[in-house]
Amino acid sequence: MITLWGRRNSGNVQKVLWALHELDLPHVRERVGGSFGGNHDADFLAMNPMGLVPVIRDGDVTMFESNAIVRYLSARYRPGVLRPEDHRHLAMAEQWMDWQQNAFGAPVTTIFLNTVRVTPDKRNAAAVADAEKRAFEALKIADEHLSRHDWFAGPMFSFGDIVMGVFLWRYLGLDCAKPDMPHVAEWLEALERREGFRLAVMDVPRARDLADWGRIEHEFG
Ligand SMILES: N[C@@H](CCC(=O)N[C@@H](CS)C(=O)NCC(=O)O)C(=O)O
Structure with missing residues (x-):
C-alpha cells in the first residue's frame, strides 16, 4: 500500500492525489504540513530533508x-495511462511537465504566497507584479499550444495535464489580470469531466486570504 504524506490544500499534494486516482492506486494519507505540522520532525526530515x-x-x-x-507512479x-507510450507524445508530456514547474508554477506560487498566505502588510508588491506578468505570458503560450492540440501531450490525457490542471485551478482563484485563453478554457472543461480532478482539486475550495486558507485546511485536511 502506498503512503502519501501531505495536506489536501497543497497544490503539489493534489497532483499526487489526482495521479493516484487516475491510476486506480489504493493509498493511505498522513496529514502533514501547514497547521498539521510534522514536516520538521526527524522522521519526516529523514524522508525529505x-x-x-x-x-x-x-x-x-x-x-x-x-x-x-x-512521473514515477505513471x-x-x-x-x-498517464505516461504516453508513443515517444513523440511522451516528449511533449515531459516538456510541459517541466515547463509547469518553471514557467507557470513558480509565478503562480509567488502570487499565491504573497496574496493568500500572508497578511496584506507583508506582501511583496514588486514580486507579485513581476509574477503576474510572467504567469500571464506563460498562459498565452499554453493557450497557443492548446489551440493545436487537445491535451498537453497532443492526442491523449497525460501527467502533463495533471500538473498544469492543478496550477491553472489555483491561478484562476487568484485576483489578478488573466489573458484571454479560450483554448485553455476548453481544456479545463475537459478536465472538469474527470473524477480525479474533481475529487483532488475542485472539491477543495480555493482560498482567497489567510483566514480562508486556515479554515479550508481544517475543513478539508
Ligand atoms: N518542489 C516541491 C515543492 C514542495 C512544496 O513547496 N510543498 C509545500 C506545499 S505546496 C510545503 O510543503 N509547504 C510547507 C508546509 O506545508 O508546511 C514539489 O513539487 O513537491
Missing part, C-alpha cells in the same frame, strides 16, 4: 518532489 510535502513511500521507494512522484503503474 527539505521538510516539504508531498512525500510518498511505495514499498522500498521513498521520495519527494511532486512532479517526480507523478512509469511504474499502468504504463500508457
